[in-house]
Amino acid sequence: MxxxxxxxxxxxxxxxxxxxxxxxxxxxxxxxxxxxxxxxxxxxxxxxxxxxxxxxNAIAANFRLQKSNSIAVSIADITNPFFPEVVKGIQEVLREAGYSIVQLYNDWDSEVEQEYFDYMVRTCVEGAIISPSSSTTVFDVLNSTPFVLLSNSDKFEMHDTVGNDTRSGMRLALERLYKLGHRRIALFVGGSMKSGANWRAELFREFHRERGLSVDPELILESDYGVSSKSSLAAARQIMNSFLDRQDLPTAIFSSNDILALATLQVANDKGIGVPDRLSVIGMDGIFSGEVSHPPLATVQKNRREIGRTAALALLDKMKSKEGEPARRQLLSCKLLERGSMGPAPMASEG
The missing domain is CATH 1.10.260.40 (lambda repressor-like DNA-binding domains)
Structure with missing residues (x-):
């Protein structure tokens, strides 16, 4: 016994x-x-x-004092390789400041997200860092809880946000492809947030208009995110399995995240399409999987740990500030990593 x-x-x-x-x-x-x-x-x-x-029992004592010394971190997808480095950055700053973190995952479900917001209020967390499940997330229940959003969307301009300047990052990639001679470029976007897919498509069209180029509507592809990175990868592979069978292939595909780009790379390899000799593939995020893919994935790198650190510092500032102060939007710069999946357009030289 x-x-x-x-x-x-x-x-x-x-x-x-x-x-x-x-x-x-x-x-x-x-x-x-x-x-x-x-x-x-x-x-x-x-x-x-x-x-x-x-x-x-510090937890019980703090509860009586309406004080928890804890910060909630709400993330949409625990399997997404983008987030671990972000959470590490958050944890580094908050641990040094004497706070513990409570991690919550909503699997892109807005109802679950709202339940977690209620939980944050009930358990008296002293603040929250939130990656919204959608561009229509409502934060009314958190009116007395300081929070900062992990987002680059202008849909949340009324709230404090920290993210990456993904617009500039996307332009970096497109401009480099253009310089490498690519004129027939495809855009592959994830559809978890329709607004995100929309602005990327508009920026893509704008980039082409500025250079007097037309855009083939069939070269703008959209994939729905699943509730996990695994299902997102499967959905993206299904789309690419069909798309890469076409006769008039683009010479390059820019994907809005590395999961989509890795799916593209896998399918291209399966079909014997030479990367980058026949097709250049670029992603965005800079996750570790891209370093060990074949060939290594070119990507627009986001400094994920610095995003986390910046968000945590912004929250600590907000917790000390007076109510009514204007919302702050902080966008960190991106960096283009040219790796083996990116090269000159077929029969083109760099100009």
Whole structure:
């Protein structure tokens, strides 16, 4: 038979051990200074607490004070390789500031997300860092809880946000492809947030208009995200299986994230389409999987850990600031990593 768990020592046990009232023990162990306690009594209480193995329940004490020393971090997809580095950055800053984090995952479900917002209020978290499940997420229930959003969308201009300047990052990739001689470029976007897909398509068209080029509507592809990176990859592969069978292939495909780009790369390899000799493939995010793909994936790298650190610092500032201060939007720059999946257009030289 297994060994039984030892019962947790309580204030009652400490009071019995040292022969004073429970109220006196509670005052000493909570560090109250408003009521004077004799020094020898205080020492007796502390010695008794040590002897019986008493440990103060900080969670319960903080709950009574409406204070938790914890920050909620709400992420849409635990399997998305983009987020671990972001959370590491958040944790580095908050741990140094004396806070623990509570991680919540909503699987792109807005109802679950709202339940978590209610949970944040009930458990008295002192702040929250949120990656919204959609561009229509409502934050009304958090009106008394400071929060910062992980987003680059202008849909959230009323709130403090931290993200990457993905518009500039996308332009970096398109301009480099253009310089490498590519004139027939496809755009592959993820559809978890329709607004995100829309602005990317518009920027893509704008880029071509500026250079006097037309855009073939069939070269703008959209894939729905699944509830996990695995299902997103499968959906993207299905689209690419059909698209890469066409006779008039583009010379390059820019994908709005590395998951889509890796799916494109896998299907191209399966079909014997030479990358980058026949087709250049570029993603966005800079996840580790792209470093070890074949060939290594060219990508627009986001500094994910710095996003997390910046969001945590922004939240700490917000927790100290007065109500009514204007919302801040911070966008970090991206960097183009030219790797083996990116090269000159067929029969073109760099100009």
């Amino acid at each position: 297994g060994k039984s768990l030892k019962k947790r020592a309580t204030i009652v046990d400490v009071a019995k051990e040292c022969g004073v009232s429970q109220a006196t023990v509670a005052r000493v162990l909570s560090g109250q200074t408003g009521i004077r306690t004799k020094e020898n009594t205080r020492k007796r209480v502390l010695e008794a607490a040590k002897k019986v193995g008493y440990q103060r």
